[in-house]
Amino acid sequence: MTGARRDCLLNVLLIGLLFFLLHVAEQQLDAYSIRILSLVAVNAILAVSLNLIYGFTGMFSLGHAGFMAIGAYVCALLILSPAQKESMWILEEIQPWLAHLSAPQLFAGLFSDPDMARQLGFLCAVSLGGLAAALCGIVIALPVLRLGGDYLGIATLGFAEIIRVLIVNAASLTNGSLGIKGIPQYATLWWNYGWLLFTLYVIVTLLRSSTGAAFKAVRDDEIAARVMGVNTFYHRVLSFTIGAFFAGVGGALTAALISTIDPKMFNFMLTFNVLMIVVAGGLGSITGSVIGSVVITVMLELLRPVDSFAPGTRMVLFSLLLLGIILFRRKGLMGTREFSWHILFRPRRQQ
Amino acid sequence: MSAASERVHMRESLHAAPSLRLELDAATMRFGGITAVSALDMAIPRGLIAGLIGPNGAGKTTVFNMITGFYTPSSGAIRFNGRAITGLAPHRICKYGIARTFQNIRLFSGLSALQNVMIGSYLRRKSSWWMAPLQLPLVRREAKASFEQAMHLLERLDLADVADQPATALPYGAQRRLEIARALATQPQLLLLDEPAAGMNPQESAELMDLIRGIREDFDLTILLIEHDMKVVMGVCAHIWVLEYGMCIAEGSPDAIRGNPAVIKAYLGEEYDANAQD
Numbered sequence: 001m002t003g004a005r006r007d008c009l010l011n012v013l014l015i016g017l018l019f020f021l022l023h024v025a026e027q028q029l030d031a032y033s034i035r036i037l038s039l040v041a042v043n044a045i046l047a048v049s050l051n052l053i054y055g056f057t058g059m060f061s062l063g064h065a066g067f068m069a070i071g072a073y074v075c076a077l078l079i080l081s082p083a084q085k086e087s088m089w090i091l092e093e094i095q096p097w098l099a100h101l102s103a104p105q106l107f108a109g110l111f112s113d114p115d116m117a118r119q120l121g122f123l124c125a126v127s128l129g130g131l132a133a134a135l136c137g138i139v140i141a142l143p144v145l146r147l148g149g150d151y152l153g154i155a156t157l158g159f160a161e162i163i164r165v166l167i168v169n170a171a172s173l174t175n176g177s178l179g180i181k182g183i184p185q186y187a188t189l190w191w192n193y194g195w196l197l198f199t200l201y202v203i204v205t206l207l208r209s210s211t212g213a214a215f216k217a218v219r220d221d222e223i224a225a226r227v228m229g230v231n232t233f234y235h236r237v238l239s240f241t242i243g244a245f246f247a248g249v250g251g252a253l254t255a256a257l258i259s260t261i262d263p264k265m266f267n268f269m270l271t272f273n274v275l276m277i278v279v280a281g282g283l284g285s286i287t288g289s290v291i292g293s294v295v296i297t298v299m300l301e302l303l304r305p306v307d308s309f310a311p312g313t314r315m316v317l318f319s320l321l322l323l324g325i326i327l328f329r330r331k332g333l334m335g336t337r338e339f340s341w342h343i344l345f346r347p348r349r350q351q
Numbered sequence: 352m353s354a355a356s357e358r359v360h361m362r363e364s365l366h367a368a369p370s371l372r373l374e375l376d377a378a379t380m381r382f383g384g385i386t387a388v389s390a391l392d393m394a395i396p397r398g399l400i401a402g403l404i405g406p407n408g409a410g411k412t413t414v415f416n417m418i419t420g421f422y423t424p425s426s427g428a429i430r431f432n433g434r435a436i437t438g439l440a441p442h443r444i445c446k447y448g449i450a451r452t453f454q455n456i457r458l459f460s461g462l463s464a465l466q467n468v469m470i471g472s473y474l475r476r477k478s479s480w481w482m483a484p485l486q487l488p489l490v491r492r493e494a495k496a497s498f499e500q501a502m503h504l505l506e507r508l509d510l511a512d513v514a515d516q517p518a519t520a521l522p523y524g525a526q527r528r529l530e531i532a533r534a535l536a537t538q539p540q541l542l543l544l545d546e547p548a549a550g551m552n553p554q555e556s557a558e559l560m561d562l563i564r565g566i567r568e569d570f571d572l573t574i575l576l577i578e579h580d581m582k583v584v585m586g587v588c589a590h591i592w593v594l595e596y597g598m599c600i601a602e603g604s605p606d607a608i609r610g611n612p613a614v615i616k617a618y619l620g621e622e623y624d625a626n627a628q629d
Contacts, residue, residue: 202484209483209490210473210497213462217470220459227419227453229445229474229537238480284461336461 007341015197022189034189035257036301041192042253043293045199047277048286049246052203054275055283055336056212057239058219060153063140064247064274066160069167069266070136071129071248072255073174076183078103078125079256084182091178092171122186126195126252133248136163137241145236148222160271167263179262180255187256195253199246204286206242215239216284280325281332288334295333371433372397372541372573373418373449378427380413380597387413389597390427395541395590400567400574402588404581404608406617409594411577412454415543419451420444431541446474450539452530454546454577458518464529465514468501471536504532507569508562524555528562535570542566544576548583560586585609593617 025037046064053061080088082100104121111117144155167174174180206212217225218232225232255261273296281292299321303314325333375393379386388410395401403411416422418429420441429437436444450471459467478489505511508528513521518529527547534542547563548556560583567574578584584591585605593601593608595617601608608614 205484205486206480209480210469210476210478210494211480211483213466213470214473216461216466217459220461221457223421224453224457224459225470226421226441227445227451228470228533229442230470231440231442 003342006345010341018193018197022193026189036297038187038189038192038257040294040297041189041196042187042250042257043274043277043297044196044290045246045253046250046274047281047289047293048199048203049243049250050274051278051281051283051286051289052207052215052246053240053243055278055285055289056207056219057215057236059145059236059240060149061156061240061243062153062268062271062275063156063160063244065266065268065270066156066163067133067137067244067247068251068254068270069160069163069263070133071126071251072261072266073129073167073180074132074248075125075129075252076180076255076261077101077173078128079122079184079186080180080182081105081184088178088180088182089172089175091176094175095172098173118184118186122191122256126191126249126256129252129255130245130249133251134241134245137244138237141237141240145233145240157268157271160266160268164263164266167266174263177263179260179265181260183255183259183261185256185259187253192253192257195249199249200286200290203242203246207286211235211238276322279332280322282334282336283332284336285332285334285338287337287339288332291333370396372399372431373575374428374430374433375414375418376428376430378414378417378424378429380410380417380422381425387597388417388424388594391592391594391597391599393592393599395573395575397540397573398567398571399589400563400576400587402584402591403575403577403594404579404584404591405594410597411594412545413597414594415451415545415577418444418543419449442474445537445539448538448540449543450534450537450541451543452527452534452545452547454549456523456526456530458526458529458533460517460519462518463515464510464518464521465498465501465505467518467529468504468532468536469497471504471533471538472497472500474537501532501536504535507566508532523550527551527559531562531566535566539570539572541573541575544574544578546577546579548578548580551580553582556580556583559583563587 025034029037046068050061050064053059077098078101081102082105085094085099102121103124104118107117107120107124108114111120140156140159144152144159147155168177170176207215214225214230214235217228217230218235222232277292277296278289280296281290282288300314300318303317306313306317371394373393373395375391377390377392378388379390380388391414403414405411413422417424420436420439420443423438427437428435431444431447431449434447436447459470462470476493478487478493482490502511502514505514508531510525510529510532513525518526521529531544531547544563548559551559563574563576564587566572576584576588588605591602591605591608592599593611593614600613600617601611603611
């Protein structure tokens with residue numbers, strides 16, 4: 001039990017260190033670097049949620065962009081001010097009930113401090129974005145999760161496209177193809193890393209519990225899992241829904257980070273980017289997903305100057321890099337291994 | 352049939368055969384035009400070690416798949432402890448108390464030996480998934496109990512020292528024992544073993560026979576096994592059913608089966624008869 005206490009202490013220290021570094025970053029770094037740091041966190045949330053679905057429960061899902069879109073739109077609609085909505089909806093008149101709905105303003109009636117109201121409103125908006133995505137996750141899961149393998153991939157890909165088309169056409173809700181601009185940039189470094197920690201905490205504790213073992217059992221051998229009394233369909237739906245929730249949260253944070261969203265943004269390339277991080281980091285490794293999102297997000301930015309040489313060089317170099325990872329580390333950077341304090345401490349004990 | 356009359360029916364069947372663990376009542380399984388199992392009747396009393404034998408393709412594993420809910424019988428009924436389980440989902444049937452092993456070993460490859468066995472206690476859990484992130488005491492209690500039960504089973508099956516190894520890295524014989532340990536972790540009353548001695552040498556099969564008898568006593572089990580190794584079948588089974596082309600051609604004690612001409616014919620073919628008469 002002393003081991004558990006040591007790990008707990010070390011986790012607290014690590015989170016303290018992270019907060020300290022975030023504080024330093026906020027003071028010292030320019031807006032561009034801070035934005036990259038934020039993107040790392042958002043990508044990590046997305047990668048971990050896809051890894052839960054694909055790496056740990058074995059469901060090849062290509063619907064992440066769809067869940068992100070739902071999260072992003074729900075969040076954006078909740079944090080825009082009524083004035084912004086009125087001026088932005090040109091294609092169609094905005095739905096009257098939606099025009100005056102604003103989470104920060106709702107809280108402004110309850111709290112005298114306007115900043116407090118804004119932050120609480122944002123927390124609500126992101127949570128509701130996640131919940132809306134989770135709800136859609138259940139709806140799509142019930143018919144589609146009876147499929148397996150590549151078929152599931154195709155069905156979820158189709159689902160993501162349906163969401164996109166719905167967003168384009170429901171112009172009175174979403175402003176259609178024009179998208180939404182000027183979303184308040186509430187997604188600060190603190191919010192992004194706060195949500196990342198929450199995501200990691202929930203998914204890691206879940207995976208370490210017996211439910212997590214059941215997910216892995218379903219992934220490894222569905223028939224044996226059923227014989228062992230695991231309701232495989234229920235667990236696939238559960239894992240898919242939790243993954244969808246955090247994908248929605250990631251989408252919501254993206255909206256409040258880059259302040260402009262439109263339906264074109266949530267195409268297959270977005271899912272592909274997340275999938276790339278998960279595979280490069282290691283299917284079935286949360287540590288891998290986090291490392292993968294750091295490496296790939298930073299790499300994509302560092303390679304930006306190369307594009308001045310000839311447009312598109314960045315993606316060529318990047319593809320070569322990915323090829324290298326897949327050729328030399330077929331199971332990704334981490335395989336299915338995870339970081340643990342135990343591994344750090346083991347060599348010292350043996351000496 | 353109304354719910355009330357079904358209940359009466361169930362009570363009657365309970366009264367009729369209080370000590371019967373498993374009953375197959377004209378269980379039939381058809382795939383298109385092929386009848387894999389045809390009107391099979393079986394009655395296995397509590398505590399019995401029974402055998403199901405027959406040439407390859409006779410439909411033995413199909414019987415297991417019907418009992419465990421992977422196939423819904425085309426007609427006929429299956430009762431467990433007097434309760435109809437025909438057509439229930441596999442995880443429900445497992446919860447009622449039927450566990451099985453597989454002919455081609457099916458362990459969870461991404462999990463350690465210990466985790467494989469711990470999955471077995473999952474279906475008896477009272478906690479729900481959302482309690483894990485909240486670290487509720489119930490979750491910890493159950494995790495501890497599950498760990499202890501799994502370690503106990505691993506010790507019983509001589510696997511304690513490989514508990515932390517990946518399940519599929521174990522030697523073949525150990526993997527077979529691990530499958531049994533995993534099945535026992537679901538706390539079954541009826542254990543179905545599909546060719547437990549396959550690929551074992553004579554010494555290993557002798558140990559397996561001791562093991563089967565031992566766990567029957569220790570865990571108060573009823574066991575039905577499919578096996579090709581006649582030494583094992585004749586050594587542990589008190590009652591044997593013989594299938595050929597999906598039909599039961601004989602049943603009875605090992606001695607009766609050994610001398611049954613229909614069984615000899617099924618296994619050795621017509622030639623044997625012809626030679627014997629020469």
